[in-house]
Amino acid sequence: MFVTSFGTKCPGSGYNITMDDFPTPPALFSRLFQWFCKEELYPELQGDLLEEFSLNTEEFGRKRARQIYRREVLKMVRPSIIKALKKTTVLPMFKINFKLALRGLIKQRLYTLINIGGLAMSVAVATLILLYVQSETSYDNYHPVKDRLYRLAVDRTYPDHVSSYARTPVSMGEQAALDFPDIEAFTKVFRNNGGVNITYNNETFLENYLVAADHNFFEIFGIKLIDGKRDEVFSVQNAAILSENAALRYFGDESPLGKILQSDLGDLIVTGVVENTPRNTHFKFDVMVDFEILDLAYLQKPNFLNFGVFNFLVLKEGVSPESVNAKFDQIVENYAAGEIERRLKMSFEDYKASGNGYNYFLQPIQDIHLNSQLEGEFQANGNVTYIYLFLAIAFFVIILAMVNFVNLATARATDRAKEVGIRKVMGSLRKQLISQFLIESVLVTISGTIVGLLLAYLLLPLFNNFADTQIIFGQAVGPYAYGALALFSLLLGLLAGLYPAFILSSFKHVTVLKGKFIRGKKGQWTRNGLVVFQFLISIVLICSTLIVGQQMNFMQNKNLGFDRENIIVMQRTGGLKELETFKTEVKRIPGVTNIGGSSALPGSSELYFGSSFELAGSTESIALSCMVVEDDFLSTMHMDLKAGRSFSTDFEDSLSIILNESAARAFGIIDDPIGKIIKNDRDVSNPDGPKDYRVVGIVKDFNYKSLHNEITPLVIFNNERYLEGTLNNLVIRANVDQSSSIINSLEELWVEHAPNQTFLYNFLDQNLDQLYQMEKKSGDLFLAFTGIAILIACIGLFGLATFVIGSRIKEIAVRKVLGAGSRRIVFLLMYDFNKPIILALLLSIPLVILFMSNWLNGFAYRVEMSSTWISFVTAGLIALTVAWITVSYHSIKAALSNPVKNLRSE
Amino acid sequence: MKGTHLGEFQEIVLLTIMVLDDNAYGVSIKREIKTRADRNISRGALHTALSRMEEKGLIKSWQGEANKLRGGMPKRYYEVTNKGVNALKEAKDVRDQLWNEVPRLRLQHNYG
Incomplete structure (x- = not known):
């Protein structure tokens, strides 16, 4: 098919032969080749390619022939074959457009600044969010067998409810490894919840992160031993392996190996020092002892009932965790049932019939941090919902900045209409104008991205502090990220520049030069739509922030059934x-x-x-x-x-x-x-x-x-x-x-x-507030993002006000001449801006109800959705006030201007 | 040697063109090299060699007939010029001389 279409372009002999009976080469590559190949070489080379292609089809089949064809086309990209860039007009035109774009940007300093600033802010916010998400999703990705490493957890069904536990009985993992051939290895970790006192040289520290582990711990987890020999760290029963921090705490500069520590567990000999547990690990320890040193009956005897330890299993290659999950019922049946019957003097069948049950399941180790909120977790885990929430915010902040860009560019149309007119008269093609505007917008987005990246870099320490992370910029942002950002800014520039480029270049030069710039009813819908959209996002964010605040407030003031104030708690x-x-x-x-x-x-x-x-x-x-x-x-x-x-x-x-x-x-x-x-x-x-x-x-x-x-x-x-x-x-x-x-x-x-x-002491009310840390932190982040979103939306509104009021300047002048007072005019102008904001408010209500009732469902005790109306009203008022303040600058300026000046033209 | 130094690939292409005689054009040259030397060369690489040698006057070319297989696009046939033949001979002479100078024993040792 394509051949006939090419044929018309190549004068010569009988090109109009149809090829219906021949297999065709990949059309995309044919077109590509035609596009970049020098015209004088094209018939020969393309002919050869086609001939070769049909020969190959006979010899190797269609698929292989197409493959060869593609490769051949790609290998044609060499200086002697591709069209020379120099001979076309692309490069000089680009240069001139670049220069013009730069001039235009410098001339309109305020707009450029607002544009780049808004974009930089949103890029910075998005970068920080992405860094945060990256760090949150990187948990436990460094263990040697991470893809096959699972933690055993259990859904325990009681007659009236179900609880899920991260800790499982001490013999479960071991027995599973013995009974199931699918399991390659297992290890168990016990954490003492109360903490252990350890003394060296008369100095005592309370070790909150003391764990006991099996001997093969270091074969399964990728935590590196810095000092000591891996085979020998558990060679004595009272061995202690310290983290770097702990070693430093007890011994300072001394070498820790072989030193003896006194502890609640007896004397411990230091046999190794490991790196501090990497942050992106769902557990952490400062001191590790041998599992066998623990003299707790339920940990040393076979036990299938007490949820006491963390069991980790390594599955063999290609074994699915689901297939293993199904087998745990056997273990419960074979080993736990007897224990239950002995203890409760009731048959296991009756026990199950009364609504009791154990459902063991495996959790992939890398999912634990974000997806596991069981009882008895090692430490509070993150929540994947917040990850999605933050990603959504990053996305919307970028969209806001883009909308802004479009709005400002169209708003400037009045200023640029004459320029476009003159250029058209001088012979500019529409294509050239479009490319000029696109270059301008790409220039803005690229500088915005660079500034944003810089901003993110500078804000990172603050963010780390705030979000309790330790992200290092240089480590987290690799060459891929830079490539993606470059591509992103380019695409953003093209996307954001597309609409203004087409609008601006479509002006009729005669009309424009006559000075009759029509208000353009056409674009009004788009512009108002964009403002509604921006305020919709802002109001949703304000409203959500307020509701989060309401809930936090509710929790802090709820009657808990006791008086939480004025209580000092002593522990241990x-x-x-x-x-x-x-x-x-x-x-x-x-x-x-x-x-x-x-x-x-x-x-x-x-x-x-x-x-x-x-x-x-x-x-x-x-x-x-x-x-x-x-x-x-x-x-x-x-x-x-x-x-x-x-x-x-x-x-x-x-x-x-x-x-x-x-x-x-x-x-x-x-x-x-x-x-x-x-x-x-x-x-x-x-x-x-x-x-x-x-x-x-x-x-x-x-x-x-x-x-x-x-x-x-x-x-x-x-x-x-x-x-x-x-x-x-x-x-x-x-x-x-x-x-x-x-x-x-x-x-x-x-x-x-x-x-x-x-x-150890603390205050009960502070202790209780700790329970809602996650919500508090997210609430604060929300507040920050809301502020930025409002700011960006206001920039857009400011631009729109310039445009709308600019186009009504004569109307205002006539009104003034006829006796309208300044105040009336200001109100008249501001009134128009209420509509999009009120519309946005109305649209935001269902969205907020949808999101926030979902969030509130995470609390058993929560503010009623009906009592959150106050947040909606406040959010609406905030949006309106902010909008009025933004618009008032232009309104007042227009109302106070001298009508003579504005009417004199034309 | 002056100025007509041939690259190894160019030499092969020139020889192939001579072998193919009247039928030397892109596809046939490419296929001949594939069967004789078991070398997979791209049409693009072949073009580079051909155009460079044509510039130097080692080969000349003319437009031939089109056919259905080629989507109606004409072939371009290549032929080695006298200058090209001379360059080939020169290259061969140099090699022959060098081969003759290699001591017999050394040659055999290389197989050891």
Whole structure:
């Protein structure tokens, strides 16, 4: 087909032969070749190519022949064959256009500055966001077997709910590796939640990041050993491997190898130093010890029930994790079932029938950071939703800047119309004008991108600080990124320049030169549409920010069921030998009003333990969260009782329990709870066998988890029932105004009672605020982006105002001559700008409702969507006000101008 | 030698043209080199060699007939000029001389 079309261009002999019966070479490449080949060489070379092509088709088949053809065409690109650039008009024209574009840009300094500035801002924002996303998605990508490395996790089904845990029983991984041939290797890691005291040379540090691991840890994880021999780091049972930071902390310049550390776990010998855990890892450790050193029964004996350790499995090449997931049921069936039956004296079938179950599954190691929010995670993970959100923002900020660019360029049409007219009269072709405008816009986008990149570079330290990342510019931005940015700025320039280039070059020179620049009803829709679009984005952002703020505010002020203010929390008090004496002395400190100990605290959900219970006379067992408290805990926290009494020294409370309202409801005894007997089943946390407890009180529901979660049933035991050491936290109600003196006294007492233990305290309200760090941080980022978005939108509006008011200047002059006052004119002009903004506001409402109700769904306790109307009104008002301020400059200028000047022309 | 120094590839192309006699044009030259020397050369590379040698006057060319296979585009036939033949001979002489100078033993050793 193409041959006939080419044929007409090549004079010579019989070209009009149809080729329907021949296979055709790739049309794109044929055209390409025709385009770049010198005309005088074309018939010979193309003829040869075609002949060769049909010979090849016979010999090797169509596919191979086409392949050869393509390669041949590409190899034709050589100086002796391609058309010389010099002979065409492209280069000099480009030079002139470049010069003209530059002149135009310098002449309109303000516009250029606004354009480049806006673009630079959005490029900087987008770059920072992309860097952030890159760092967030790079987690655990450096392990040698990263693609086959999985973590075992479990969905545990209880009769009334499902919880998912990141930690799994200690024997699960090992047994799976033994039973399934698909598993190549496994390793397990245990993390001590409370921290461990380590002493060297009389200096004690609390190591919060102490882990215990199997010997093959360093074969599976890509963490590098700096000092010590890999085969020998676990050669002694009390080996300790330190991170660089920890080694520096204890030994400074000394060589750490072979040194002995005293710790809660006994003496440890340093056998190795590793690099600090890379930031992009979902776990972190400062001290690693041998798994076997831990003398915790549930870690050393075979155990298929307690969720205690992180199990990591390496699958063989080509094995899908789904196929392995399915097999874990066998292990539960074969090994866990017996244990359950022994402990609960109930058949596994009945256990399952009552709604219990274990679904084990594998998580790819690289997905953990963004996609895993299970209970018992090593540390709080990121959230992939925020990644998408930030990417969307990056995209929109760029779009905003582009829209701006288009708006400003069309707005300048009035100024440039004459130039276009003159050029057309002098013989400029439309094509040339378009290329001039395109070059201009590409010039702007390229400089904008460069400035933006520079801005991003300068802002990165600030951003790192803010987002708690450690991105290094030179490392994160490689040659690929620069290439992509160059391409991006070029494309952006072409895209943004296209519309103005076509509009401006379409002016009729006669009309334009007569001075009758028509207002151009045509473009009005586009321009207004663009403004609506910009304000839509801005309003959505403002509104979302406000709603995020409302929710944060709601959470900070919500009645949690206790008084969170004025509470100092002391941690690790389980080790205190004489707790009662300590408490009495604390109470004597001026400013302290009450003190109580407990095993868990509101907001620290990992400290609660689970156990199952039955109401006497019923066979249905229910899993409840449990905590142990002292007599004074509830009163110190100002928790209110709904019925009954609190624990008290006047009673023997070792077999008394207090339920929360949810638990009472779950048992169906909310109406008459006091005195009911609840049986605690024999299970992991209650190994001595079933025990009967009497309900003595009902405490009003209080939020012991974060507000993301509903309040679930809770049982509160008294510490009389438990041994020493369970009361790991002391809450102290004190006058916070005197906090510094109180804390000093506390520390003195602590040093006296618990030498060599680290003194740890914090304030409960601050602790609780920590739970919403992620939201707070995103909210702040949102605020920053919103500010930038509004700024960019205003730039666009400013440009539009110039244009619209510029084209109405005569109308204004006539009105003034006829007696209109300046104020009326200002209002008249500003009034017109309300419409697009109000339209944007209306359009934004469904969008915001859609996005934000989705976000709010992540919280069990949240502001109602209906009560967020105030945010919409505020957002609308902000948008309007900002728009008025922007437009007022031009309106007032126009209204105050001398009508004579404006009417004199024409 | 003066000015008519032949590159190795040029030499092969010249010889091929001579071998092909009346039928030396792009495709046939390319295919002949493929069968004889087992060298896959692109048409573009061949063009470079041909045009350079034509400039030097080692070959001349004329437009030939078109056919259906070629999409109706004419062939261009090449022929070696006397100057080209001389250049080839010169190159051959130089080589022959050099070969003659190589000691017999050395030659055999090379196969060892």
